[in-house]
Amino acid sequence: MEVKKIEDVKVGLAKQNYIATDEISTVVFLMEKLGKPALVEGPAGVGKTELAKAWAKATGKRLIRLQCYEGLDESKALYEWEYAKQMLYTQLLRDKLQDLLHDASSLVEAADKLAAEEDVFFSERFLLPRPLLSAITAPEPVVLLIDEIDRADAEFEAFLLEVLSDFQVTVPELGTISAVHQPIVLLTSNNTRELSEALKRRCLYLFTDYPTYNAELAIVRLKVPELKEKLAQQAVEFVQGLRQMDLKKSPSVSETLDWAKALMMLNADQLDEKTLETTLTVLLKHESDVQKAKRAMRRGGVAGSSSNSGGGEGRGRDDSAQRRRSGGWDR
Numbered sequence: 001m002e003v004k005k006i007e008d009v010k011v012g013l014a015k016q017n018y019i020a021t022d023e024i025s026t027v028v029f030l031m032e033k034l035g036k037p038a039l040v041e042g043p044a045g046v047g048k049t050e051l052a053k054a055w056a057k058a059t060g061k062r063l064i065r066l067q068c069y070e071g072l073d074e075s076k077a078l079y080e081w082e083y084a085k086q087m088l089y090t091q092l093l094r095d096k097l098q099d100l101l102h103d104a105s106s107l108v109e110a111a112d113k114l115a116a117e118e119d120v121f122f123s124e125r126f127l128l129p130r131p132l133l134s135a136i137t138a139p140e141p142v143v144l145l146i147d148e149i150d151r152a153d154a155e156f157e158a159f160l161l162e163v164l165s166d167f168q169v170t171v172p173e174l175g176t177i178s179a180v181h182q183p184i185v186l187l188t189s190n191n192t193r194e195l196s197e198a199l200k201r202r203c204l205y206l207f208t209d210y211p212t213y214n215a216e217l218a219i220v221r222l223k224v225p226e227l228k229e230k231l232a233q234q235a236v237e238f239v240q241g242l243r244q245m246d247l248k249k250s251p252s253v254s255e256t257l258d259w260a261k262a263l264m265m266l267n268a269d270q271l272d273e274k275t276l277e278t279t280l281t282v283l284l285k286h287e288s289d290v291q292k293a294k295r296a297m298r299r300g301g302v303a304g305s306s307s308n309s310g311g312g313e314g315r316g317r318d319d320s321a322q323r324r325r326s327g328g329w330d331r
């Protein structure tokens with residue numbers, strides 16, 4: 001697909017079943033045009049990872065994913081020498097190596113002879129590329145997803161900065177390898193720790209919040225089309241109501257989708273009290289949150305629950321997610 005204007009991004013993502021806000025489409029457009037990485041931050045389950053997947057599909061590029069975690073280091077992110085394969089080759093080539101060394105008169109001479117051959121063992125044949133090197137050496141343009149960068153250590157972040165600024169890496173035994181095509185890079189973060197200013201400076205910044213009522217309803221319609229329209233509206237309204245409450249963990253879009261699927265499986269006709277009470281744990285994963293929600297429902301305090309459900313035309317509710325902005329972080 002050709003990306004000429006922001007609208008093209010929105011349409012391209014929509015074709016991949018991804019509902020993009022204007023903010024999302026703009027940042028993705030700029031990421032493409034400026035060739036800068038995009039840092040996507042926001043609460044869990046709001047479609048950060050999905051955005052990278054959808055964009056790769058929309059542009060027909062291969063997605064290379066680096067999942068970050070505590071203790072992630074260069075050997076898992078960049079490359080590793082395949083020791084087992086090196087050992088195996090040494091074993092199989094033992095006779096050849098003996099031929100080579102048999103006339104050496106001293107240990108030093110033998111070691112020198114061996115050293116002259118070590119290029120064989122430190123060549124691309126024995127190099128195991130990890131996601132970052134794969135993205136740099138890919139013969140075609142790719143999308144590189146560096147997922148949950150906040151889980152990696154600060155030292156890894158510093159190392160990543162280097163890679164992201166020149167798109168080249170140095171393997172001491174082989175020399176410097178530069179990217180054939182600069183990859184499109186998306187980084188995601190759940191903000192479990194503050195990222196460095198240096199990293200932020202190199203990236204375009206995108207905050208993805210919980211979707212608005214209309215956007216979330218559109219996502220449910222796309223992903224769970226079998227769910228009855230009225231029920232979909234009530235479900236989304238209910239979830240949006242829950243996000244207004246002070247919960248340990250607000251339900252995310254993933255939970256809304258799981259819930260929508262559960263309601264469909266249960267053949268529910270409407271969100272009556274019994275259905276709500278029995279399925280609430282699909283949405284809320286902390287017992288205290290479940291109890292809180294139940295109490296609110298009994299008081300008629302959660303939008304969409306049977307006591308005050310008036311269906312969902314969506315008017316006036318569309319800013320609910322925004323009102324909760326940044327109040328919804330995992331606590």
Ligand SMILES: Nc1ncnc2c1ncn2[C@@H]1O[C@H](COP(=O)(O)OP(=O)(O)OP(=O)(O)O)[C@@H](O)[C@H]1O
Pocket residue numbers: 017018019020043044045046047048049050051188190219253254257
């Ligand atoms: N705008 C959207 N359009 C379509 N689907 C969406 C959208 N936002 C979220 N989803 C759906 O919500 C689910 C969760 O998305 P995803 O895994 O990308 O969340 P995340 O932000 O990466 O969460 P985490 O921080 O837990 O990794 C996916 O099934 C995804 O398809």
Ligand SMILES: [Mg+2]
Pocket residue numbers: 048049050147188
């Ligand atoms: Mg994710």
